[in-house]
Amino acid sequence: MPTAPTRSSARDLPVILGPALAFTVTVVDPLVLSLNLSEVSHALHVPPNLVGLLTGAATLVVAAAVLAAGNLADAFGLKRLLMSGLAVVCVANLLSMLAPGYGFLLAMRFLDGLGLTCLLGVSLALLKVSVTPEKRPAALGVFMAIEMLLCGVTPAFAGWLVQAAGWRSMFLIAPLLCVLSLWLTARYVPRPPAQERRRLDVAAVVLVGLALLSLVVGMAAAQNGVTRPQTWVPLLISLTAAVAFVLHERRAPEPAVDLALFRVPAFSVALAAALALNFLGTGFSFSLGQFGAAVLSLPPQAIGLLFLPGTGLVAGSVILAGHLMGRYTPRPVMVTGLLVLTASALVMAGTAGPTMALWLLLLATWLCNLGVTITSTSVSETVLAHAPQGRSGTVASMQSASCMTGAALGPTVYVLLLNFFFHREWLADAATRGLSVPRATQAVDAVRSQLAVSPPGTAVYDPNLLRQAAGLDLGLDFSNGLRLTMLIVSLLPLLLAVAAHFLMPGPSSVRRSAG
Template sequence: MAEVRSRSEATPLPLILALAIAFTVTVVDPLIFSLNLPQVSRALEVPSQLVGLLGGASTLVMAAAVLAAGNLGDAFGLKRLLMLGLVVVTVVDLVSIFSPGYGFLLVMRLLNGLGMTALLGVPLALLKTSVSSKKRPAAIGVFMAIEMVLCGSIPAVTGWAVAAAGWRVLFVVAPLLCLSSLWLTARYVPEAPVQQRGHLDVVGVGLVGAALLALVVGLAAAQNGVTRPTTLLPLAISVAAAVLFVRHERRVPEPALDLALFRSRPFSVALAATLTLNFLVAGLGIALGQFGSVVLSLSPESIGLLYLPGTLLIAGAVVLAGRLVGKYSPRPVMVVGLALMTMSGLLMAGTVSPTMAIWLLVSAIWLCNLGSLVTSASVSEAVLAEAPSGHSGAVASAQLASGMTGYAFGPTIYLLLLHFFFRKEWLADAEARGLTATDAERTVDAVRGSLALSPGSAGYDPNLIRHASGLDLGEDFADALRLTILTVSVLPLAVAVAALLLMPRRTRAPRSDTPPPSTTGT
């Protein structure tokens, strides 16, 4: 009865606003850091081999620890854990302002990721426990719309602030959002019922983290050679940890993730969709940071502005998507969202060039953002509908673990593909101009790190990049980006087909949000 009473007494909009702002921190903070990574890298003289790690440190920690956060929230209180995470992110980011070097900042980014772990699945879990199942799809739409407005406007404002006051202003953004969410959460968000647990599945959480970390390390090392021991060993460790995790979760009485959930086709497809959309969004951010600043010679504030046009229109579309999910089912909305992301990739691939019109770039970003938010609204409802009472945190965290995995893999795989295709293109360029591969590689070495491996590690004259020793490297990189985007655009199309084939046409009766009656015996 306490849960039912808290639902009826809660003020809907401030409650949704509090949770949406908290969740937005996990998107905005890594996004603005990635977009302004060139400035940070130059200022702190970050070695090229550490730029990728610095850029993805917080998201890697989130992906590895989000299952633990969901389980802790169910056991000790979702609201309490959310407020603790908001405080940690605020303190860590304010300390990051005074970073004396890249080593200190790397540690702060790891701690930042630890704090943001509590801001991932917990807001959605609290949305499930605070809003009735009938109203939840519409509430998810509003939740995603708020995120869209903030994600569309904050990068532009931050870009201007960085240009005016320097890169350290980056670390003021998240604390401002966290303090706003903290006040609203304390006042309007009710605490969820606590699920008594014997213990936290530390082994399961550790195996997930080990599998993810080893996989990212292996993929990053693959840029220097797929068959090298430094690539194969981490990948083998990742596979072994994943196998051990599945075996462990089947035997432990209180698993970090109930593998029986994957018997549900909608749940499995929804996790594949959230991994895909986060992979594409994160990879596009890295590609924009390099292509925009190095090839198109756009300033950081101009790159930030690319996310602004159409923000309110997307927000309105996401609210509508939430209502359509409630009226029909997540299936058609998810298919439309994934199709929009595919269209974004095809538009970008078909128009990318060193002289690409800004309105085309804006259109591609707009379609990607629209598709990702529409897909997210359907994914969240499909996942939360599977959560039994008292396990909302763990189930919601499974969605965000999948999402953060995609977000952590996106930059690594995009850079791997860009490096492969860029090398292929400039070698073909050199052969057409009568240059030997050795001579061409000497020329490309001066700029290749900036374009494909270490965004922003050094500043280069765009004319040097485009016409270094007769090579048109700007065009070569544009062609590499085109091939990369065409390759990854297959993913949302494949998941959309899976949704059509495997998800139900109509919404099933929702799971009860009240605990089942107690029974005696085993």
Template sequence: MSAAERRSTIALLPIVSGLSLAFTVTAVDPLILSLNMPQISRALDVPPDAVGFLGGAATLVVAAAVLAVGSLGDAFGLKRLLMLGLVGDIAVNLLSALSPGYVFLLVMRLLDGLALAAMLGVSLALLKASVPAERRPAAIGIFMAIEMVLCGVTPAAGGWLVEALGWRWLFLVAPLLSLVALGLTARYVTEPPVLQRRGVDVVGVSLVGLALLTLVHGIAEAENGIIRIEAWLPLVISAIAGVLFVFHERRTPEPVLELSLFRSGAFTVAALSSLTLNFAVAGFSFVLGQFGSVILSLPPRTIGLLFLPGTLLIAGAVILAGRLIEKYAPRPVLITGLLLLVASGLLMAATAETTMALWILVLATWLANLGSLVASASVAETILSHAPSGKSGAVASVQPAFGMTGYALGPAVYLLLLNVFFQRQWLNDADARGMSATQAEQAVDATRSAMARSPGTAGYDPNLLRQSGLDLGLDLTNGLRLTMLVTSLLPLALAVAAYVLMPRRSRTAPQDPPE
């Protein structure tokens, strides 16, 4: 790197750091809440069947609202909207720390989802507007590296706060990061010109929210049987809402999602990769929490520490990925990241045991985080390169919209697969022991119900796993291995699609589309 390039990078650091902190809060906030949900749910007497919804409430709001946020930012000011989101996140989390009960905290989580949507939807758009196109890949690498370091440190820090000071102190982590991001944004980030728009596509946003919420609900209900009306009716509604959304977006003059962008194979692959990355990481975190706490009897703080080893190495790799994208193209970097994600899933599929070595879990977690962040840098550059001036928010919001959709779907789908494969295992186990299917089902019914009501949080009762008659711990472990094997096919398919559809040529600098 030349001296001029170093000076240019240093000058951009305050801008990139402030925007990356805002972006990172949207991941850290729900992550540390989920990892410490058992302590919070016990303290506030959260109903067992509401724990999962409480943990994912903010994420669902973000997924439903983030497309609208991008359009709002273009119309009313990206910087203004980001600062409003940061202030909202600080206020809501401080109020959450004072929660007198479950209902109050749930309302705060829903409001926090709106604040997080504002932060997530415009951070990358402001990065595009603030950084020259030729320096953007390197800036994205630094952006993602900061996120990686904080996502590696905060789970352990949150677990320590809860154990040392109590669960209420957990809600001070996100406000601290948001406060720093607010100061850097106010001081160093400039407001790009706004685009005059007729308004926000309320119908389109509503259809997206309806499709997503009913899809997640339908998948969750499918664990108890797909032919039940509680399962297939939400799925049908989700499909109808999705079709109506496409028809509406093709006809409205101010669509919340420019469908013409998907004529580009590279853009389509990048958007689907964003969904896949978050789907896999969220699903992996879910099975990691279940497997680690129930089968391996690891405390929450130890599970949080699994994210810490190799954090700085991943951050360095993401910075390198930005350099490689700048020198060559996003395609090879995206393929590498997706294949690392495949390697993480296959490692779990091959090695998961009831007495599994902790270092293997650390390695699988490290590979998942490395692959996700490296691929995300390529996704961000590909999507931002398709955004014309004045519409950065609307286009940039596609990445978090698809990403948060994957994040919301991941736990539900992984849970569905895990329950299906678990059932297959304990039925085979019962048959080998001469037990009837009815007897076996009675032995695991309470256990399966506990997991279905509290995905990724309360989990199975270890005492039920050890009950006589069946080796449920081994059955669950084998179900986990099959789940990880099947879900590894998705990033593998996207890697093949990236190889076929994305540009292969080298380039010296990214070129943005004209206004």
């Protein structure tokens, strides 16, 4: 008979809070810079061609080194590497406050990326070995709730801080979180038992890093055209490196990744869900920015505030999800989270338009946040449950690699779908109004020539220009294109929910195996 689920006690809270704050830094650190990039670019006279690199530098380092960090954590200690990463992020941000120019700040962003790499995945792995398996589902719920609350509040706080004290002050936020996480981790998180050090599979970590790095670069370039060498060459390198990695791991005496894990249906579904939730989350954020600015004429501050309402409710729901995973299994929680993501996309597919009510936009945003967070909680529990002893860091880094892949794919695929359907809609609009294709094309090109480019490689339509295209209602055309895009992408979480229901073990199978 399975044991009764054990709730996370108050004594476990400091143990959870230390790694949770470290994990939150990986989200908050790049987010704060992105939201305040205009002030930084203006103050340091950043060249336009380096703006995207400045915001994406840390992400590129994480993509290149995520598996290496997981392997090193298993070899040299999860707690030791996490605390080292916190120290590096703290120092990099404090030095960024003193940046005399954009070159120095760019170097600090690369250094910051090394620290973030040590935090991403390792924080989850440290949580796994710090709490008992019975308490882990509930602990993950609290872990994700802390991250959700801080990510909901921090952007607004950062905006207020920058307005009051200048852009340099925003680099104090990550160090404050790092210092608190360092103290909690050092004082309350037990040091995992020493493991036999394995030889680092250098070839494997290099191939994975090359595959992820090339994927991020290629997908960013794809937004400007999929046939350009800047797009297909990195993507070809990424595919080649991925194939070479699999072939190498099959022959390696001590592989960095146990490929046998991918033959476990629950593990494979969880990694697919990790990719999907980041794909959908980043794609939704991109579409929300485009639609809010272009069609609804919302300022960036108002679009950012759409993520704030309901944050507490999402956090409470995630804590409940953690307890439900402990009582049952991750399967119903994952299915529910994926269905909520489907509902978010369908709300946008059914209601997006120039006169869309703000409460509907809030509802779609809240459902997306809720679905992403709930799904992420169940994914983490499933992945960590399959981590062999002494390999928690490596297995958790595989989840991080899936998340990086989804985050790279999301904005690019959304913009490709959106451009395709938008093109189809304004052509139909022109035909209905009796406008010739050359005249309509000239009008749309006039709008596109005034695109305001934002990091990295995304484009935001000027809402005033949308109303100046000769005779065309581009606001409605853009909305219809977005609705079709959302309808298409809603199939992904729905199909994954079906796969999770049939391929992941349910409570009855767990009871049978326990018996």
